[in-house]
Amino acid sequence: MSPTDLPTRAQVVIIGGGVIGTSVAYHLTKLGLTDVLLLEQGQLSSGTTWHAAGLVGQLRASESGTRLVQYSTELYTALEAETGLTAGYKQCGGVTVARTEDRMTQLRRTAANAAAFDLECELLTPVEALDHYPVIRIDDLVGAIWLPADGKANPSDLTLALAKGARLRGARVMERARVIGVLTERGRITGLRTELGDIEAEIVVNCAGQWAKQVGSMAGVNVPLHSAEHFYVVTEPIIGVHPDMPILRDPDGYTYFKEEVGGLVIGGFEPEAKPWVSPDAIPYPFEFQLLEEDWDHFQILMDNALLRIPVLEETGLKKLYNGPESFTPDNQFILGEAPEVANFFVAAGFNSVGIASAGGAGRALAEWIVNGSPTTDLTSVDIRRFAPFNGNNRWLHDRVSEVLGLHYEIPWPNREMTTARPFRRSPVHHLLVAANANFGSRMGWERANFFAPAGVEPTIEYSWGKQNWLPWSAAEQTATRTAVTVFDQTSFSKYLLVGPDAEAALQWLCTADMALDVGGCAYTGMLNERGCYESDVTVTRTAADEFLIVSSAATTERDKDHIGKNLPVGTQAQLVDVTSSLAVFGVMGPRSRDLLTTLTDADLGDDAFPFGTSQRITLGYSTVRATRITYVGELGWELYVPTEFAVGVYEDLMTAGEEYGIHRGGYYAIESLRLEKGYRAFGRELTPNDNPVEAGLLFACKLKTDIDFLGRTAVEKAKAEGPRRRVVGFSVDSADAMLWGGELILRNGDVAGQVTSAAWAQTQGSCVGLGYVRSTDHQTVDAQWVGAGDYEVNVGGTLHPITVSLKAIYDPTNARIR
Numbered sequence: 001m002s003p004t005d006l007p008t009r010a011q012v013v014i015i016g017g018g019v020i021g022t023s024v025a026y027h028l029t030k031l032g033l034t035d036v037l038l039l040e041q042g043q044l045s046s047g048t049t050w051h052a053a054g055l056v057g058q059l060r061a062s063e064s065g066t067r068l069v070q071y072s073t074e075l076y077t078a079l080e081a082e083t084g085l086t087a088g089y090k091q092c093g094g095v096t097v098a099r100t101e102d103r104m105t106q107l108r109r110t111a112a113n114a115a116a117f118d119l120e121c122e123l124l125t126p127v128e129a130l131d132h133y134p135v136i137r138i139d140d141l142v143g144a145i146w147l148p149a150d151g152k153a154n155p156s157d158l159t160l161a162l163a164k165g166a167r168l169r170g171a172r173v174m175e176r177a178r179v180i181g182v183l184t185e186r187g188r189i190t191g192l193r194t195e196l197g198d199i200e201a202e203i204v205v206n207c208a209g210q211w212a213k214q215v216g217s218m219a220g221v222n223v224p225l226h227s228a229e230h231f232y233v234v235t236e237p238i239i240g241v242h243p244d245m246p247i248l249r250d251p252d253g254y255t256y257f258k259e260e261v262g263g264l265v266i267g268g269f270e271p272e273a274k275p276w277v278s279p280d281a282i283p284y285p286f287e288f289q290l291l292e293e294d295w296d297h298f299q300i301l302m303d304n305a306l307l308r309i310p311v312l313e314e315t316g317l318k319k320l321y322n323g324p325e326s327f328t329p330d331n332q333f334i335l336g337e338a339p340e341v342a343n344f345f346v347a348a349g350f351n352s353v354g355i356a357s358a359g360g361a362g363r364a365l366a367e368w369i370v371n372g373s374p375t376t377d378l379t380s381v382d383i384r385r386f387a388p389f390n391g392n393n394r395w396l397h398d399r400v401s402e403v404l405g406l407h408y409e410i411p412w413p414n415r416e417m418t419t420a421r422p423f424r425r426s427p428v429h430h431l432l433v434a435a436n437a438n439f440g441s442r443m444g445w446e447r448a449n450f451f452a453p454a455g456v457e458p459t460i461e462y463s464w465g466k467q468n469w470l471p472w473s474a475a476e477q478t479a480t481r482t483a484v485t486v487f488d489q490t491s492f493s494k495y496l497l498v499g500p501d502a503e504a505a506l507q508w509l510c511t512a513d514m515a516l517d518v519g520g521c522a523y524t525g526m527l528n529e530r531g532c533y534e535s536d537v538t539v540t541r542t543a544a545d546e547f548l549i550v551s552s553a554a555t556t557e558r559d560k561d562h563i564g565k566n567l568p569v570g571t572q573a574q575l576v577d578v579t580s581s582l583a584v585f586g587v588m589g590p591r592s593r594d595l596l597t598t599l600t601d602a603d604l605g606d607d608a609f610p611f612g613t614s615q616r617i618t619l620g621y622s623t624v625r626a627t628r629i630t631y632v633g634e635l636g637w638e639l640y641v642p643t644e645f646a647v648g649v650y651e652d653l654m655t656a657g658e659e660y661g662i663h664r665g666g667y668y669a670i671e672s673l674r675l676e677k678g679y680r681a682f683g684r685e686l687t688p689n690d691n692p693v694e695a696g697l698l699f700a701c702k703l704k705t706d707i708d709f710l711g712r713t714a715v716e717k718a719k720a721e722g723p724r725r726r727v728v729g730f731s732v733d734s735a736d737a738m739l740w741g742g743e744l745i746l747r748n749g750d751v752a753g754q755v756t757s758a759a760w761a762q763t764q765g766s767c768v769g770l771g772y773v774r775s776t777d778h779q780t781v782d783a784q785w786v787g788a789g790d791y792e793v794n795v796g797g798t799l800h801p802i803t804v805s806l807k808a809i810y811d812p813t814n815a816r817i818r
Contacts, residue, residue, distance in 0.1 A: 006177065009200035011035035012369070013192055014207055015179050015215055017042075018049035019155055019354055020347050021207030022162035023362025025171045031370045034170030037201075038163070039194065041178035042287035045159040047209045049354070050288055051323035052155040053232060053258060053267050055247055056356040057094055059114055059121065059147060061411070061742070063754075064377045064689070066117045068360030075359040076153050083168065085161040088154025092246050092259075095124070095132045097144040097308075099252035104142045105464045106410055108797035111145055112744035115794075116754045122146040123797075133248050135240050135309050150247055152258055155355050162362075178284070179208075182219035182344070189219070189343040203369060205345045210326040212334075212348035213279035213391070221338040224386050225349035226396035227276040227324040228404050229291055231298045232267030234260060236316035251408035253304030263318070264309070268301040269352070273404035275397045276324045291322040327351050327403045329390055329420075335365055336374070336383040339561040345369060346383050352407065373528060377689040384558040389444060395420045412462040413740035414440075414449075414668075422446045426490035427583050427646035435664055438469065442553040445491035448666040450476065464796055465738045466760070469668070474762035477672050479663035480632055481763055484589035486653050487665045489638065490646070491553035492584050495560065498546045499573035506539060506547060508568055508709055511692060511701040516541040521612045521627055524700055525692060526562060531714025533686040533695070534562045540614045540627060548614075548625075548640075552682055566710055583646035586670075587653065588636030590816070591660040596626070596637060598656045604637075611818050620652040632670060633677035633808070634816050672759040675768045676810035678729040684741070684756040685727050685770050693718040694772070696727050696806065722780035725753065725772050729809050730802040732767045732793065737800045739767040744794040745802075747773060755793060761809075768809055 012028060014021045017040025025038045040046075056073055060066045076089035098104040107123070114121030122145065129144035130136060163173050181193030182204065191200040206223065208215045216223035245259040255268040274297055277283075295302075298320060306312050328334060328349040338344045347365050350357055367375045379385070390396075402419040409415070416439075422429070424444040432439075437448040438458035450473045452458035461468040479485045497506060506514040512524035521540040528534050535555055540548045551559050556579060563575050587596060593604050602617035603609060614627040625640040641649045654662060680686050680695055692701050692715055701715060732739065739758035746752055758769030773791075775781050783806055792799045811817070 006174070006194065006196045007037060007172065007199060009191075010037035010172070011201070012037070012203040012205065013199055013201040014038040014205040015192070016040065016047070016207035016209055016211070017044040017159070017163070017173065017175065018047050018207065018209050019045065019159045019162065019358040020209070020350065020362065021205070022159050022166060023358045024205055024207055024347060024365055025166035025173070026162045027363045027366035028369065029166050029169035029171050031366055033370055036166065036171040037199070038166070038171060038173045039177040039179060040173070040175045042285060043175050044163055044173070045156045046287040047211070048323060048325050049155045049159055049209070051290065051321055052355050053256070053265055054088070054153045054155050054355050055256065055258060056089070056151045056153055057147070057247070058149045059110065059117070059119055061113070062380065063117050065380070066119065068364065069356050071363060072356060072359030073149065073151060076158060079158075079161040079165065083161050083164045085164050086157055087161045088157040089151055091149065091151040092244055093132070094147045094150030094247040094249065095129055095144055096147070096249040096251065097129055097136070098142045099140055101142060102410055102464060103252050105796040107143065107145045109742065112794040112797070113742065114147070115751050116744050120148050132246055135238065135311055136248065137308060137310055152247060153355050158355065158358070179215060182215070184219060184341055187342055189341060203343045203345065205347065205365070205369070207347050209348060210279070210282055210324060212326070212346060214282065216338070216346065217280070219338070219341050219344050221340045221344055221346070222386060222388050222391040223334060223346055223348060223383070224390040224396060225326040225328050225334065226279055226393070226400040227282065227326050228400050229274040229276055229294070229297070229322050230325045230352065230404070231294070231301065231320065231322050232265055233298070233302070233320050234265055234318045235263040235312065236318060237262035238264060238311055238315055240311075250304065250308045253308055254405070254408050255301055255304050255308065257305070257309065266301070266305045268304070269405050269407035270297070270300050271405040271409070273401050275400045278393045278397070280393065291324060293320045293322055295320065325352055327400045329386070329396065329399045329403065331403050331406045332381050333357060333361065334383050335361060335378055335381045336368060339384050339557055351403070374688060377687045379683055379687055382558065384561050385554065387443065387557050395423070410462070413742070414460065415462065416440050416460070426488055427643050428488055428650045431647070431650060432488060432664070437664070437666065440667060442491055443556060445553055447491050447553075448488060448664070449668050450666040451664050470760055473666065473668040473672065474760065476663055476665040476669035477762040479661065480589045480634055480665060480669065480673060482590065483661035483663070484587065484591040484595050484657055485663045485665040485669070486650070486657065487586035487588065487670060488650075489584040489586050492579070493551040493553060493556040493559060494579045494582055494640075495549045495551075496546055496576045496578055497549060497563070497573055498576060499571075500545050501572040502545055502547050505567050505571045505573045507707050509563060509566055510539065511709055511711075511715075513702040513705060513707065514539060514547070518543060519613050519615055521614050521629060525686070525697060527691075527709070527711030527715070528688060529711060529714065531691045531711040531718055532688045533682060533690055534688060535559050536680065536682050536686055538629060542614070542625075555682060581643060583641045583643050585639045585641065585650060585653065586631070586636060587639060588630060588632050588634050590635055592634070592636045595653065595657045595660050595662065599652055602626075606818070619649055622649050624649060630817055631679055632673035633679075633810055668759070671757070672761050672768070675729070675757055675759050675770060676761050676763060676808070678770060678808040680727065680770070681757060691715060691718045694723045694725050694727065722782070724778065724781060725774035726781040726786065726806070727770055728773055728786060728804045728806060729770055730768065730791065730804045731761070731764050731809050733801040733803060735766045737767060737793075737795045737798070739769055739793065739795060741769065745771050745773055746792045746794065746799070747789040750776070752789070752791070763810055773804070
């Protein structure tokens with residue numbers, strides 16, 4: 001290609017000609033945006049796409065993820081008729097086998113998820129698994145599942161078909177065009193610098209695969225991913241193996257098997273991976289290349305393959321493939337508009353599911369680009385879930401060694417990452433360590449899950465049933481309900497909105513009325529134009545022109561981006577992230593007032609300090625902001641403490657609290673307590689697919705005023721139509737069942753929805769939770785409809801009756817709070 005072939009401008013330029021980049025180009029043109037230029041530094045599919053195994057498994061952990069892959073399969077099936085090029089897609093079905101009871105419980109949960117998503121799935125005995133896959137050994141198996149909709153695609157063929165589809169609608173695709181710089185002005189994309197010359201562009205899409213972190217850094221954009229070596233072998237032909245063989249997965253042996261030319265592709269996800277070079281040091285050119293063989297590292301996969309398919313003992317191997325792939329810190333891919341630079345989009349880090357995800361991810365990002373915002377819930381893959389510190393290459397290197405193996409690890413619902421920790425720590429972290437805390441991680445923060453008794457190792461023994469820590473968390477719940485508990489909640493995201501137009505800006509951004517008195521506090525949602533949740537926050541007016549906004553730990557970057565992009569034009573208000581400047585201690589329980597009174601001269605009585613208000617008070621030698629609010633359903637205050645005073649305040653609370661039966665509490669207890677009260681959580685009960693009508697949160701919407709807010713029109717429409725699905729609270733009738741969230745809900749014996757959150761509730765003596773239930777016959781899901789049903793949950797294949805309510809299970813009148 002000569003420099004004269006390169007256009008001087010394009011509306012959209014896509015960097016990367018793998019399966020993801022070509023899918024984005026294809027879908028942009030399908031949506032009518034045809035001034036699209038795709039640049040590939042080598043040849044199409046020559047990076048990591050060409051050596052992908054091509055597995056397409058439809059069933060994912062979430063409904064949104066499942067729908068995304070379902071669309072992929074529909075697209076791949078139809079591409080040949082549209083373009084004349086085959087995607088090499090074949091629906092062959094998939095068998096997943098279980099060697100242990102724990103794995104079989106996971107598969108039963110998987111089957112229940114399939115029922116919730118209306119996807120065909122069948123539980124199998126070992127003998128039935130053998131019927132589907134005649135060359136396997138079954139004497140060590142407990143059972144299996146059959147997913148008839150699973151399939152496989154040819155990655156290079158698929159890429160070429162998508163590229164042709166994009167070209168047919170006007171897109172230009174250029175190979176041998178390497179990007180060496182990203183041009184920006186005033187925080188917006190203006191173009192790209194290539195080895196062939198500069199290109200003006202309104203929108204740039206980074207689909208550069210394992211090079212995406214390099215490309216992002218050219219624009220000052222953080223794309224946290226790291227490559228790891230990834231292995232598979234291809235065997236000689238095997239008698240009994242034929243083109244219609246399903247995909248076989250043996251996760252307890254870390255392996256998968258796919259038919260290819262009468263033989264098998266044998267790959268897997270070993271428990272401890274081999275990170276490759278730093279993302280900034282990936283060589284160029286690296287086109288249709290592999291890494292050196294490492295049979296020693298592959299040995300654990302080979303041994304398990306020989307165990308599962310004994311005929312491999314006498315089968316020759318053609319080749320060991322070692323191709324690098326990029327992985328992210330949380331094993332979810334990266335999608336969306338970068339918060340650092342307007343009109344710079346990313347689709348990368350697909351963690352070995354790029355072929356399965358490419359169709360759906362390409363469509364989702366194209367819709368985001370064309371519409372200006374996502375059209376569905378992409379929270380789990382949104383690039384804004386990461387912060388700049390997640391781009392540290394040493395941290396990524398150590399984390400990726402664990403992430404690859406998660407594909408076939410049993411997905412314990414409360415599993416914690418172990419690598420590259422501890423990371424972010426609150427000022428009192430050392431005090432929690434000394435108190436025998438077990439720590440989880442959220443947005444990098446080390447947070448106490450629970451506190452083990454002295455002399456007992458504070459570890460989690462994972463299981464699907466009641467785990468070892470449950471009695472200790474139950475004691476924390478009891479203390480909160482009967483005495484007083486202190487929770488370190490420093491990980492909250494905290495922002496100040498400052499300026500003369502701060503109130504007017506928040507009136508537009510928030511569902512609740514923000515005309516608060518100084519010291520007033522309100523719970524509110526923040527919605528998108530579709531009237532669905534982008535965040536839920538607590539807002540406190542701290543001055544005439546200043547508001548403190550408190551949000552969940554995980555949503556810092558997302559919140560800042562949403563608020564910044566939706567401030568009315570010309571608004572004189574500035575958002576300041578103060579997360580790291582303030583520690584937060586929740587002092588909760590019926591003795592909380594007694595405890596705080598020993599440390600302050602402030603009047604904490606109901607008249608002087610009512611619920612939903614905030615004041616600066618002295619506390620020991622320190623001065624803090626105390627906000628009377630609760631996420632656990634008891635009398636209590638959240639104390640916002642400058643970090644340099646945090647250790648002193650915490651020590652004062654624990655010393656003074658001995659008289660009142662004080663406990664330390666962790667996030668497992670918070671989860672249980674908030675579910676008894678029916679308090680929603682963003683990312684579970686509240687997502688970009690859920691509106692306040694369905695969530696039961698119209699009380700936090702100022703619909704009785706004439707004040708407009710983002711999403712109001714959509715909320716009013718949803719209210720007028722009546723909900724077809726609703727959040728309900730429930731308690732399990734049996735004390736034996738242990739729920740974690742994700743379980744199938746049945747109403748009158750029919751599939752009705754899924755549990756969004758669940759936990760053991762010591763006050764109730766059983767598990768409690770929240771979940772969405774839906775009507776399948778267009779009835780309005782109101783109190784009468786909810787009350788007319790008999791409900792059960794499917795817990796690992798066993799049905800348990802539940803008692804469902806639209807009101808809080810614990811203290812529905814809020815007497816304990818006020």
